[in-house]
Amino acid sequence: MAGLACGGVAVGGCGGASDPAPDAGLRQPRTLGRGRGRVWVGHSGDPASALRAAVAAAGGLGFIPEGGHVVLKPNVAWSRNPQQAANTDPRILAAMIALCREAGAGKITVFEHTIDRPSEQVLAVSGIAAAARGAGADLVYTTAERDFVPVAVTRGKLLTRDTLARTVRDADVFINMPKAKHHSQTGLTLGLKNLMGVIFNRQAWHSGPDLHQYIADYATAVPIDMTVMDASRILLTNGPKGPGKTREPNEVIVSFDPVAADAYACGLFGLSPSDVAYVARAGELGLGESDPANIAIERA
Amino acid sequence: MKTVRRVSQVCFFALFVLLFFQTNRRVDWASGGMDVAAWGPADLFLRIDPLLGWTALIGSGSLLIPVLVWTLPVVALTLLFGRAFCGWVCPLGTCIDGADRLMRRKKLRRTDREVTRPRLKYYILAGLALTALFGSQLVWVLDPIALLTRGLTLGVFGPLNWVAQAAAGIPGLGWAAQVGSGLFPERPAVFRSGALALLVLAAILAGGYFARRFWCRSLCPLGALLGLLGRFPLFRRRVGAACTACSACGIDCKMGAIGDKGRRTVTSECIFCYSCAELCRQDAIRMIAPGGSRHSMPLDLDRRRLLAGFGLGAIWGVSARAATATRSTRDGASHIVDKHLIRPPGSVAESLFTERCARCGACMKVCPTNGLQPAIAEAGLGGIWTPVLAPRIGECSQNCNLCGQVCPTDAIEAFEIAEKEHLYIGRAAINRSTCIVWESGKQCLVCDEVCSYSTIYWLDEGGGDVTHEDLASGGEGAAGAQALPYVDPARCVGCGICEYNCPAGGPDAAIRVTCDGDKRHLSRAGQKAWQKDNWVDREGKPEFQQI
Numbered sequence: 029m030a031g032l033a034c035g036g037v038a039v040g041g042c043g044g045a046s047d048p049a050p051d052a053g054l055r056q057p058r059t060l061g062r063g064r065g066r067v068w069v070g071h072s073g074d075p076a077s078a079l080r081a082a083v084a085a086a087g088g089l090g091f092i093p094e095g096g097h098v099v100l101k102p103n104v105a106w107s108r109n110p111q112q113a114a115n116t117d118p119r120i121l122a123a124m125i126a127l128c129r130e131a132g133a134g135k136i137t138v139f140e141h142t143i144d145r146p147s148e149q150v151l152a153v154s155g156i157a158a159a160a161r162g163a164g165a166d167l168v169y170t171t172a173e174r175d176f177v178p179v180a181v182t183r184g185k186l187l188t189r190d191t192l193a194r195t196v197r198d199a200d201v202f203i204n205m206p207k208a209k210h211h212s213q214t215g216l217t218l219g220l221k222n223l224m225g226v227i228f229n230r231q232a233w234h235s236g237p238d239l240h241q242y243i244a245d246y247a248t249a250v251p252i253d254m255t256v257m258d259a260s261r262i263l264l265t266n267g268p269k270g271p272g273k274t275r276e277p278n279e280v281i282v283s284f285d286p287v288a289a290d291a292y293a294c295g296l297f298g299l300s301p302s303d304v305a306y307v308a309r310a311g312e313l314g315l316g317e318s319d320p321a322n323i324a325i326e327r328a
Numbered sequence: 329m330k331t332v333r334r335v336s337q338v339c340f341f342a343l344f345v346l347l348f349f350q351t352n353r354r355v356d357w358a359s360g361g362m363d364v365a366a367w368g369p370a371d372l373f374l375r376i377d378p379l380l381g382w383t384a385l386i387g388s389g390s391l392l393i394p395v396l397v398w399t400l401p402v403v404a405l406t407l408l409f410g411r412a413f414c415g416w417v418c419p420l421g422t423c424i425d426g427a428d429r430l431m432r433r434k435k436l437r438r439t440d441r442e443v444t445r446p447r448l449k450y451y452i453l454a455g456l457a458l459t460a461l462f463g464s465q466l467v468w469v470l471d472p473i474a475l476l477t478r479g480l481t482l483g484v485f486g487p488l489n490w491v492a493q494a495a496a497g498i499p500g501l502g503w504a505a506q507v508g509s510g511l512f513p514e515r516p517a518v519f520r521s522g523a524l525a526l527l528v529l530a531a532i533l534a535g536g537y538f539a540r541r542f543w544c545r546s547l548c549p550l551g552a553l554l555g556l557l558g559r560f561p562l563f564r565r566r567v568g569a570a571c572t573a574c575s576a577c578g579i580d581c582k583m584g585a586i587g588d589k590g591r592r593t594v595t596s597e598c599i600f601c602y603s604c605a606e607l608c609r610q611d612a613i614r615m616i617a618p619g620g621s622r623h624s625m626p627l628d629l630d631r632r633r634l635l636a637g638f639g640l641g642a643i644w645g646v647s648a649r650a651a652t653a654t655r656s657t658r659d660g661a662s663h664i665v666d667k668h669l670i671r672p673p674g675s676v677a678e679s680l681f682t683e684r685c686a687r688c689g690a691c692m693k694v695c696p697t698n699g700l701q702p703a704i705a706e707a708g709l710g711g712i713w714t715p716v717l718a719p720r721i722g723e724c725s726q727n728c729n730l731c732g733q734v735c736p737t738d739a740i741e742a743f744e745i746a747e748k749e750h751l752y753i754g755r756a757a758i759n760r761s762t763c764i765v766w767e768s769g770k771q772c773l774v775c776d777e778v779c780s781y782s783t784i785y786w787l788d789e790g791g792g793d794v795t796h797e798d799l800a801s802g803g804e805g806a807a808g809a810q811a812l813p814y815v816d817p818a819r820c821v822g823c824g825i826c827e828y829n830c831p832a833g834g835p836d837a838a839i840r841v842t843c844d845g846d847k848r849h850l851s852r853a854g855q856k857a858w859q860k861d862n863w864v865d866r867e868g869k870p871e872f873q874q875i
Binding site: 107109143144145146148149150151152153154157158161172174211212213231232234235237239265266268269271272 | 353355356358359362493696697722725726728764770771773774776777779780782825829832869870
């Protein structure tokens with residue numbers, strides 16, 4: 029609970045005598061400007077096949093440097109099994125690791141900062157640990173403050189600084205792998221909201237003036253090279269933790285535009301981006317395309 | 329043989345420490361199930377301890393055969409060799425021997441006279457037996473195994489963990505994190521007032537300043553019990569004809585068990601340490617020799633002091649029994665206790681709990697969120713060091729039943745994870761003055777978000793239902809901002825994950841669990857029935873499941 033209620037808009041790790049200047053030197057996404065407003069949707073009863081089809085249609089993973097360090101961020105906050113649709117499907121994760129390896133990645137790390145505890149159990153029950161290890165990726169899970177570094181948010185409206193997991197900052201490639209599901213507070217939790225897993229103090233956002241603006245603001249600071257959204261089985265009610273009703277669109281959504289991915293996914297729940305405020309706000313900040321009318325959907 | 333004894337002490341102590349560190353969770357990476365990582369029973373030493381086992385029988389009033397069976401090896405050892413357990417096995421004895429060595433002073437201490445007649449521990453044992461009879465267990469405070477386990481858990485484990493974590497931050501010492509991640513929980517374990525238990529341990533070791541094995545000869549109730557059992561052991565110290573009555577062995581004896589100028593032994597004090605046998609210049613002493621009463625000296629307890637021990641024990645027992653206020657409620661009699669007295673899931677009803685709980689600290693050590701903390705005042709003086717859940721420090725994790733697995737005395741009875749949803753240990757209550765939704769109209773749903781049992785429901789200011797779709801529109805002024813959270817009593821078991829994650833209220837969270845709603849006085853089936861009777865179906869939430 030360090031860093032609670034620090035006041036103002038400087039949220040996150042603001043405690044302690046040694047408070048280094050926020051790291052303003054974060055890299056740009058390698059895929060910046062590429063495929064703005066475009067999403068590639070794979071459809072298959074087998075999520076791994078859907079993923080491969082979508083990634084191939086999007087042009088593959090050539091942006092991964094040879095021997096580079098790839099960090100994958102699935103949504104694995106909760107102690108729920110894959111059938112309960114509260115976490116990223118482990119089959120998609122395993123397939124993604126394999127694809128990264130085929131594309132020449134060196135070290136592949138799966139990163140998560142779980143909410144349920146103990147973290148090892150969450151990663152085990154969700155099948156993520158088995159998938160990551162089986163595919164030869166490292167598993168990094170942490171709840172320790174020292175594994176997060178301060179970061180400046182320069183393009184946001186409300187948020188000016190926060191924290192970022194060191195693992196993500198140091199990565200050569202960062203791929204966001206959210207789960208599409210209902211969320212009691214924000215309507216839906218999709219890719220932009222998944223980034224709350226790489227900050228240290230989530231609580232402070234909830235007691236801040238505008239959670240949706242924070243989500244949008246923070247997403248402008250993190251270099252997201254690709255978004256791979258798990259919409260194979262989605263949680264419709266009682267999210268984000270469930271248990272609740274599920275539906276199986278059997279889709280995997282791939283995009284270089286994190287806003288477009290979220291905007292498309294809203295449609296799976298019968299909602300539009302105006303119903304999920306942080307998506308629209310992210311569009312307003314210029315992070316990507318939030319108007320479904322302007323989104324090009326290519327089905328693989 | 330002295331060397332053999334020391335090796336035995338070191339081995340058993342190493343086993344004790346190993347089991348201590350193994351009292352930790354082990355996650356099955358395939359299934360997500362958790363069990364205790366020990367190679368055998370993690371509470372092995374507590375189980376074989378006859379003092380704990382037999383007072384548990386007295387307290388429960390039933391002949392628990394499994395409990396008795398576990399204590400048989402030590403009883404057998406004592407019937408054969410007297411208090412060899414104290415000299416060869418007891419881990420606290422090993423610590424005391426070690427501490428005594430460190431505090432060894434040059435000149436002979438005055439108290440090392442021939443026979444010190446340490447009888448106080450027998451009177452203490454008498455008192456403890458009576459308190460056990462009245463159901464107010466004090467034996468846990470003074471039993472050496474429980475004391476050592478508790479001191480290590482509460483006083484050493486936390487700081488050790490902190491050292492490992494700090495070391496991991498030093499460049500080049502990153503391996504400490506690897507080692508630590510197997511031994512310690514994710515965050516450094518913190519136990520409130522943990523130093524208190526450590527201080528008790530330190531005070532016992534400090535007795536070595538006055539006499540060697542001060543605790544063992546004067547205070548230890550387990551030593552007293554084994555002393556009584558081992559008064560006529562099959563094998564005992566025998567002094568042969570070569571003895572010149574030089575008294576060297578008697579002066580040296582660390583237990584003060586040798587009298588009559590070295591020729592006779594108080595068998596209920598001799599721990600078979602072999603110091604006298606190796607010291608004797610005439611080689612006149614045999615330790616493993618069939619006994620005969622002419623080699624022994626009587627125990628010679630003072631009747632009045634014994635009665636005083638019984639009497640004080642009875643007084644304590646009765647007054648402790650009468651000390652808990654109760655009042656009748658619709659659910660039955662409820663004990664008026666501190667509202668923070670939230671017990672682990674699977675715990676038996678409160679009066680039985682304080683009887684059975686050994687205050688060993690194993691549940692606190694194994695709790696993966698560090699939520700189980702030692703009670704200091706919540707359970708009264710007699711309940712000190714029993715476990716309470718402090719959700720602001722750590723919630724009761726939904727898919728965990730480790731405390732029930734590890735409890736050696738069934739104060740926490742084992743339970744299935746599926747049962748947890750109707751094991752009511754408390755209930756969450758929202759403080760409407762500090763909850764930022766109630767107080768400021770902000771949109772915060774963290775308690776709802778993290779709740780494992782779908783407990784939080786929403787009503788608008790008029791009392792009408794609010795669904796999650798209504799809530800989600802976001803932004804100021806929308807309908808969602810006026811929806812207010814409520815706790816459903818049939819779904820809330822008191823796990824406290826809401827309290828842990830609540831961003832408001834500082835140490836006193838805006839939603840916090842109290843022991844209101846504790847239903848341990850009902851059977852498990854009774855709690856399920858209560859749940860069914862009080863269940864309210866709510867849209868979007870899981871339906872009642874008959875397990």
